[in-house]
């Protein structure tokens with residue numbers, strides 16, 4: 001079995017696939033390294049022979065995780081590394097090492113699945129949009145705060161924006177003007193995300209007149225999916241790219 005990890009800023013997404021890559025056996029989302037090892041300890045029938053991961057955390061945090069994986073599972077995790085090119089896909093950053101590895105892998109995954117120009121939007125702690133041309137040129141992208149950061153900034157920098165988490169979830173059933181703080185903030189922030197995605201779509205239409213594929217990924221992708229009717233929502237997009245960047249043969 002192959003253990004795959006996508007270590008984001010807030011959550012670790014993990015999954016276990018068969019060695020030939022054809023079956024997805026287990027999957028989960030955890031909010032800390034400790035919770036990851038707890039989940040793996042109770043995973044039924046787990047026998048990990050290989051491991052690959054991508055991390056946007058600090059090198060020290062990533063190294064610590066790799067060391068713990070070695071201790072507890074006896075595997076040496078292969079970590080995705082920055083690259084200026086993989087196959088026909090070229091990294092568009094001035095310094096390719098600076099492009100977030102989750103973005104790079106999502107771009108590799110999207111181009112692999114789409115085989116044409118792509119707009120890739122990842123909605124997590126941060127929201128990112130990346131453009132890839134039909135020939136595989138990554139043209140760069142945009143980064144803005146994601147939903148969790150927008151909410152937190154509002155409550156951190158105001159006195160009276162306070163509401164219950166449960167009420168917040170209910171507030172998103174519709175997007176009418178809010179009539180409570182929870183509704184006003186939750187819907188306002190979702191409209192920011194939707195507006196951002198709509199703008200990226202306009203940019204892609206201008207840049208790729210011959211057509212393009214839109215890929216949405218990340219925990220909040222569902223909140224924007226109907227802004228782009230033809231979009232493919234691919235929760236595992238980073239893992240698709242991880243398999244391309246880190247083949248385990």
Ligand SMILES: Nc1ncnc2c1ncn2[C@@H]1O[C@H](COP(=O)(O)OP(=O)(O)OP(=O)(O)O)[C@@H](O)[C@H]1O
Nearest residue numbers: 008009010011029123124125126147148218219220
């Ligand atoms: N099962 C889930 N577990 C955790 N978060 C979830 C889940 N489903 C949806 N979400 C939402 O997903 C968002 C987090 O997204 P995601 O897990 O893609 O990114 P992340 O790891 O926090 O950050 P990064 O962008 O660095 O990868 C949160 O806003 C959260 O509300």
Ligand SMILES: CC(C)(CO)[C@@H](O)C(=O)NCCC(=O)O
Nearest residue numbers: 056098099100101102103126143
């Ligand atoms: C933007 C995030 C936080 C999204 O997870 C990550 O891709 C990252 O830390 N990127 C480094 C900065 C950049 O991509 O320009």
Ligand SMILES: [K+]
Nearest residue numbers: 008102122124
């Ligand atoms: K991510």
